[in-house]
Amino acid sequence: MRTLLQAVRGNGKAIAGLLILLLFALMALVPNIIAPGDPAKITQDASLDPSAAHPLGTTGFGQDVLVQVVHGARPALLIAVVAGLLATVLSVLVGVTAAYLGGFWDDVLNLLTDVVLVIPTLPLVVVIAAYFAHHSISVMIIALVVTGWSYGARQLRVQALSLRNRDFLEAARVRGERSSYIIVFELLPNMTSLIVANFLGSALYSILTASGLEFLGLGDVNTYDWGTMLYWAQNQSALQTGSYLWAAVPGLCIALLGTAFALLNNAFDELGNPALRPIRKVRRAAA
Template structure:
């Protein structure tokens, strides 16, 4: 009984020390707190933001592509709709698709990289040749071809395709990390005790790489945003739902935002959202790097 109480106390102390360390790292650079707040803000906007607006945003034919004003801080679009309302309602598609992309990229890439690096031998050869083939496939041309037969009407479909096209780099990186960790003493001890591969990978290897995997997931979110926004901006996908890429396409090619000053707010709205999201993720990744790196944390 005393052993269990001591173990529980030790775990609680370790958790307190960890969160105290996190707080010190965040206070060291206030910009990191800004990044966390921005990430949480985008998450709130994607989940709850569209609920604050009607399904069909109100149109004002007297305010078509109007400049920013007190009523419309970033102006209106080519149908007289508020740009900020469009950014908020369009965030759900973009962010959900990016999240699905990141989840699939990390899960598939991590699974293949861990298994390949730990098992070595024939499995390693087969899986790495498969990964190399995947890395040689150009993503954008393939997406352009897929867009002719698949309309990507839902963000889940978009995220699924982008995720299946983006796991190669993560698999390669995780395999390298696994090859390094599998020779460490605690892994050798686990193998010597006869523990199963599932236990070693799930209980020993995976927790050691969790910070690296988490950072890759955040980076994959930005990659998913850029990929889908680029496709909608190029006009290769139908406008079945409002999103930031469709806004950029409309602003440039229909509202003439690059040449007409009154349409500049329509262009700035989605660009500002993408910029702030990227900045937030960069700041959070910077903080995570120091939190999970003892050398950086001690400096």
């Protein structure tokens, strides 16, 4: 873990991604300090230009755009982190268990993964979200987890297969350790970078997909997050009426959060691929 932290600290992509992620985490933790107010509160005037009282102006309903953007960081991060974490846990359970146990369990779990992989993801998640439209955020998370775990399971299975017959695992078997102990304490620590990269990829998929569904009106439009802000901005023709910030700022926040996860994902992909590290060192030495 210490080596991993040192490697992250020396990676520019990881640092940039962490800084962006920390900014949004701060917005999610203390929104009332950064932008005090109720995102549902309606002011006297609608579609106001930026001013001292409303730095990003107001929506077509007279709500403060800055307050909605800051308070919208919490549900956006909640969807990304929780859905990404649950999808990663499911990927680990299916992929690593199938690879380590082999035989019948590998056949069954691998068949399940293949079936989910060949199902078109976007139509499936749209159907699930449409059927449960305007329900709680938990339904959105479930839909994202159901459609987002299979690709990671396939990657983790391949990695676990390459490690299954290594000497340190054979030594653990000879000591008489249980399979659960070997998987958790011997196998998974050697797959840390891939598991973290899988989580970041799942979080990226979750925030982009959830925002797209909310923009289409397939989420709970009565909540205040970046996706529903885009929905209402489009619904009220914000760009045509000159309320550019109402649509641009939440869209920019979604793009930045996605960029943060993508940068961290690429960084951990480099950390997990030893062939990339010496290439960078050779280029630096040549320079």
